[in-house]
Amino acid sequence: MPSGMPVRIAIVGGGALGLLSALNFGSQGVEVVLVERGGVGGEASWAGGGIVSPLYPWRYGPAVTALAQWSQSYYPQLGELLRLDTGIDPQVHSTGLYWLDLEDERDALLWPQGNDCRLQKVAMAEVYSAVPSLGDGFASAIHMPDVANVRNPRLMKALRAALQAMPNVQLHEQCEVKGFIRQDGRVCGVMTSAGEVRAEQVVLAAGAWSGELLASLGLSLPVEPVKGQMILYKCAEDFLPSMVLARGRYAIPRKDGHILIGSTLEHAGFDKTPTEVALASLKASAVELLPALAEAEVVGHWAGLRPGSPEGIPFIGEVPGYPGLWLNCGHYRNGLVLAPASCRLLADLMLGREPIVDPAPYSPAGRLG
Template sequence: MPCQPLRTHLVSEFLIVGGGVIGMMTTLQLADAGHSVTLLERGQCGREASWAGGGIVSPLYPWRYSAPISRLSTWSEGYYPELALRLLEETGIDPEYRQKGLLYLRVDDEPRAMAWAREVGKPLERVDADFLYDKEPEAVAGLADALWMPTLGSIRNPRLVSALRARLAAMPSVTLREECEVTGFESAAGRVLAVNTTAGPVAGGQVIVCGGAWASGLLERLEVRLPVRPVKGQMILFKTPPGLVRRVVLMDGRYVIPRADGRVLAGSTLEECGFDKTATPDARESLWESAVKIIPALAECEVEHHWAGLRPGSPDGVPFIGAVPGFDNLHVNAGHYRNGLVLAPASTRLLVDQLLGREPILDTAPYRLSEALASTA
């Protein structure tokens, strides 16, 4: 609902700033646990990076990531099938979780990949050309082999965030306030008293900043300097015959992702250009060329859409999850870089465990803010 002028503070047990997938999953878990939650979003829930990404439920090359990211990713991967079924039942919106596996083409660090798979117990194998073209007949010709991860899934993220929003809107303990931009904070003696918005102040017992690429700017108003920056990513969408591409295929750092209705996404760019979300012709051409190299038949298909989003970049891609030093009721969950949707279930559960005093699902130390804030002091 649009943010209407407030006559008095709205007081919930938890006040969440940012309505992307991180903010909405945090809200859902807190509401499931019986708590009242107010969620503030400056635009429409789920319409920034959560909507703009591809929906692969794994880091692109998971063996190239640090252990803290792998732990979050592994936990989240197992959660998505259950979440998708739940949201479909509760809202009638199908997030389209598909576990069709992923084909890696032309991997130049295969020994590292196989060693990682053995260490973490992940199914990953080298397959020959017959297997590859049986699974993906339209893949680029002439390849002798590929790597195959059969358990990898993908989710249609615009439908996921639509389903999350619909579920939250139906929960009596949740107050959604969209088109409600945060303009500052009222604080005293190490406590956030209220969040100031374009419609007036809003109060909550515990305040959680889930602002994605905007998290750093929000926290700067409290003189907290979080090293999170916007990193632009552009993608294109092909309209294709259903079945042209059957599963996620990754080659040379670019990927194609099929949807159930025949659409195929191709992505993505990595651009350091501040908060500029302009979709550029050069990026469109580069993405088209990469997609056609992976699936040559895409050259005959219409490009239906081209867009850009802003990822919340962090120094090493590890998100910041937990309490903000110097405040007794301020917390953050931000800095997921390219893996916000991938890591969302685990990172939100990890924070909610801390907020509710439960045994956390993972060791919290790698995600704490204290070291990061000390390095920027």
């Protein structure tokens, strides 16, 4: 192990950010302890749709775009590595995405000029030919052919299996963090429902709950829960060949014919209860996009809590004034999209490597209260 490399890192949170961080550190021989208050991968990382792109990439600034583009190019490799290592296929499924009747279509069409992507306006006749199940009445479309989606529950299972196979990584599930341990001016561990976990470095990757934990140090992290509800249908495998998005709602096809419809944006605190109002709204959106779903059965309906943050820019870096405490949280609607790049950047910073992108926009310095 190189001189100066941390020998023990505690990670708080077992979602995509925590699991991928653990994988990055574990693969470098670092001793890692991951603590999760429930089961790993059971919160927003499980509940999301898994589109490997921000829903409207042109509406975000360069900080989000830089992480998104790195992750997009890495996801196929990550999926294949996990499939080979664990036998669990995360199904990184490149279908492309059609946006329909966008209000800011002009901005969308200008966006590729400064970014490395293919996005273009297409005739509606071409869209209806490519997606025969699409509903009538849409007037305009743009298309990004390279967008993939990942089957995020399987991604979580694959990451868990990969970590369980690493002798230098420990997973502590059903273990709630109550606070941080400080000694000689440093954060050197966490207090949990099962006792103390001592570490040379602590990574906070607790999603929507990160702000609650930082508040125990008197710090104000502008991350709040934003509820999102989704529904799931089961159709024929060839029913929907591409992702489609219109009027804020999207349809995502899985390889086996499952169709995800999402999602709501609700400020309801930490309440994750699915509601009948949201179910009716999502069903209406589903039928508007894909009329044949009127005859299909909803086989799943759930809610998750996104970690809302200003402009969707995550917090990645060491907390000023609290050496030993690092953040990897606040990814809002793009946790799964940004996770590979965010976790790689965090590892670069903590292990003293050249960072994959400029870390300055994500630094907690000046962004905490």
